[in-house]
Amino acid sequence: MSTRTPEEQLAEHRTEVEGLREQVCDLHAELPRWNLVTWTSGNVSARVPGTDLMVIKPSGVSYDDLRPEDIVVCDLHGRRVRGRHNPSSDTEAHAYVYRERADVGGVVHTHSPYATAWAARGEAIPCAVTAMADEFGGDVPVGPFALIGGDDIGRGVVATLRDHRSPAVLMRGHGVFTIGGDARAAVKAAVMCEDVARTVHFARQGGPVQRLPQEHIDALHDRYQNVYGQ
Numbered sequence: 001m002s003t004r005t006p007e008e009q010l011a012e013h014r015t016e017v018e019g020l021r022e023q024v025c026d027l028h029a030e031l032p033r034w035n036l037v038t039w040t041s042g043n044v045s046a047r048v049p050g051t052d053l054m055v056i057k058p059s060g061v062s063y064d065d066l067r068p069e070d071i072v073v074c075d076l077h078g079r080r081v082r083g084r085h086n087p088s089s090d091t092e093a094h095a096y097v098y099r100e101r102a103d104v105g106g107v108v109h110t111h112s113p114y115a116t117a118w119a120a121r122g123e124a125i126p127c128a129v130t131a132m133a134d135e136f137g138g139d140v141p142v143g144p145f146a147l148i149g150g151d152d153i154g155r156g157v158v159a160t161l162r163d164h165r166s167p168a169v170l171m172r173g174h175g176v177f178t179i180g181g182d183a184r185a186a187v188k189a190a191v192m193c194e195d196v197a198r199t200v201h202f203a204r205q206g207g208p209v210q211r212l213p214q215e216h217i218d219a220l221h222d223r224y225q226n227v228y229g230q
């Protein structure tokens, strides 16, 4: 934790903060694009590296209307430092994750329909296809039900993901929270979570679904995380 005030940190990192406000504003367009949200029901945040600050969506503002200057700057206790709007209802949850997980640079919340259906049943998505092993390294787990507004959701996210390689958790009776090294990685995890939730749901309609053998999950995850791509 920095010894400087949030305002001093903001003044020192103004360029990075403005860049992240623009990036997080743009990333919100991915939520409706991939059918992860209805109306304003999801949010993206990013940690400002080297500070105790984060940037997050304003509460209840339409994705079509979002501009970089609407993205709210908060400290890591969810208090607004800059911005004319109230921050997202989930700000304290995101802030808790950043306080507890130094490796996390981005957090996303959605109500994407297939994944949220698994959350409504309180059922983990079994790791039954290679794409799941790649991105999640196992099942997508279920976290506890928690009321919206305080840091209880953040506590549930951190406690659940501690025992998993998955960057996504299905919060029981609510929806999806994902984490990533940066906000883009957390958005990607949210997109992939909905994709595998839908695929495994479809597979279930035709019969039982089997989890891949653990050694195959481990090999696939290792290849995707360390070899795949450029």
Ligand SMILES: O=C(CO)[C@@H](O)[C@@H](O)COP(=O)(O)O
Residues within 6 Å of the ligand: 040, 041, 042, 043, 057, 058, 059, 060, 061, 087, 088, 089, 090, 109, 148
């Ligand atoms: O999950 C919920 C409400 O159920 C909220 O996270 C969602 O509507 C998004 O709220 P915000 O617009 O980010 O305040």
